[in-house]
Amino acid sequence: MRTSKCDVVVVGVGGQGVILISEIIGRAALKSDLTVRGAETHGMAQRGGSVVNYIRVGCRYSAMVSPGKADVLLALEPAEALRYAHFLSPEGTALVNTKPVMPVTVTTGVATYPQIEEIIEPLTRMCKEVKTIDATSLAAQAGHPQAANVVMLGALSKYLPIEREVLAEALEETVPPKFLEINKKALELGKIEVE
């Protein structure tokens, strides 16, 4: 028996705005009268480290998504997509921002960063569909590269059991007014990208 309507795993690097995505989806789920669960990374793990958040829409159990069960893997960074690829259901979708963030192990020459093809190819074998999105450029186009998280949320909106208008309303209530226009554009650009 399925125990959740939609399980999403959001991954990225500390500081990319992973938590904002959870806040907006949570708010939108409440407006849609759906139960919602989320889990996030705080403290030590945040400082430039790899972060993973879980969001379960239409779920009344715990916030944790099991490996092999994610309907969507939303990756704000490509290497992180691969790091958490085992969460994907074989029927799932991976949405991947193609802009890398170099870990300190790479900048100091201890490790090397793989080619983007080396990341995407194994992903395609682990789920039904992989969509690559140049979210950072699209966010820059919307007004600020930092809004890449909202571009990715826009792409995710196609897969959520939540009306897009409701998600846009939730975005409006969550982001500071001075960045609202940029974020609205970013959400729209992300939506178009997966259509």
Add this chain to the structure above:
Amino acid sequence: MREYLLGNVAIAKGILEAGAGVIAGYPGTPSSEIVDTLAPLAKDLGIHVEWSVNEKVALEVAIGAAWTGTRAVATMKHVGLNVAADPFMTSAYLGVKGGLVVISADDPYCHSSQNEQDTRRYALFARVPCLDPADPQEARDMTLLAFDLSEEFGIPVLVRPTTRVSHARSDVLVGAPKKRLDNPKFEKDPACRVALPIHARPLHVELLAKQERIEAALEKMPWNQFTKRGNVGVIASGIAGLYAEEAIAELEADVTLLRIGTCPPPQKMIAELLEHVQKVMVIEEMDPITEEFTERIARKVNPEVEILGKATGHIPGTGELDPFAVRNAIAKLLDEDAIDAPALDPEVEKILPPRPPALCPGCSHRAAYYAMKKAFGKDAVYPNDIGCYTMGVQMGTVDTCLCMGASITIAAGIRFGGEERNICCVLGDSTFLHAGLPGLLNAAYNKARMTITILDNSITAMTGHQSNPSSGCTACGDATAPVSLEEVSRSLGAGLVETIDPYDLDASIEAFERARDYDGLSVVVAKRACVIDAVRHGIRRPGFRVIEDKCTGCKKCVRFGCPAIEFDEVAKINALCSGCGVCAQICPNDAIEVAE
């Protein structure tokens, strides 16, 4: 009203709904957001919210408040309760008037902690009831009810969320804040407030005498839920109960389930389950507390029953559980096949660069460590402490980390143990004020020759930038005189005290050399705002760039380890640069300059 809330925010709401008047805590992941949430609301609600200097202080402040009849709370992480254990143990004897709730957040898997200790052990140790929430809604509900329980039995009550509750989000039903008590008053009652032996003896008798009534009350709590089905059973405590419920639904299994939300656990319900089943699995994170109760009860009511759990190796004794692990454990209980955990192909995994957490670009701790290592050398001994700066382990300047404030005392012990090399220990301002002061006093008093470095960014950074006595403001934002770390160090007995700006590399190295050569106890205070905090206060410094023609590719800057410095034949400074300028001072070829 239904809101999408973080577990810790849900707890804060429960505290307000209970009408608590005093909330004191010391930051520690995963507990910090409780006070973070309440502090900005304190003035409007007329309540007292403070960041205390440590957990013992926080709990004593809360006990004092509860003795006036005001409802009070102390918040901390699990290891904080070790610091507060002294007042905690005896407060169970002396009791309370206003409800006193102690929130101690556990961290299975050590996401952000130095150990995995189970707060429920403290509950049993002190004979204090403990509530064990499974999700943010239960965390709010239990916090609210804990005050009633505390007042009914005149005893502190523990609430023990875990990381996956404190940092989970969920739709939570909350109510309005309640006004705090109107006429608080401390009433003199030496027999109950003065822990002299003559008072403590009868109070201990009384504490034991009320256990039966407390257990009867806990037994009836709504979070202890018995669902009678087939003759195979699961007993699951706290968040494991939620995992078990999901696994049973997923497996569509005919399993009898007892979900437990209290410690001590409901012993009558456990007995009833044991009489009904032939085989039972006990599932809980960390210590096998419910399992031990189950074994004890089984000996009386059904010695034949097969009990699976940590003792039999069916449930791991360390780390955190998750729905996947619990699903497989229950499948095994039902003699069904476990599912293999999907995993990344090891060949693919090899191409992934590790991404450990690191000091921020421009973090002054990195600069201070660099200067320290230049002066003291690779061979010196570097005892360290708890904070962001523990991540300096990658720089070779972190040799020990035990608990809050132990850098200084361990350093002294290493000296007295016979180590003759130079010793330079390191801790942050908040950790120094938390538990470093007695260590410094002791080192000075007992004549330890060593150097103490206080990395002073005037904030408790790791846990989310909480204020402390060096910050110049209280938790609620009121201005207060910042304590001078230099003057405190001098008055506690440090013979030499140096202050440095870590961004000024040469001056810092010279100061560390003087401290190193001082024949006694020396202190170096490295003063520089946290880069994250500086940006939040609108301080932006121009970034730096590499003059490619001048760069010889020596990689000295790269080895500094700042995430803003990359290398591709020549060094390159990326957009993460926060403009500290230390790399420009390290470069032997003057190849790094301020970007136009």
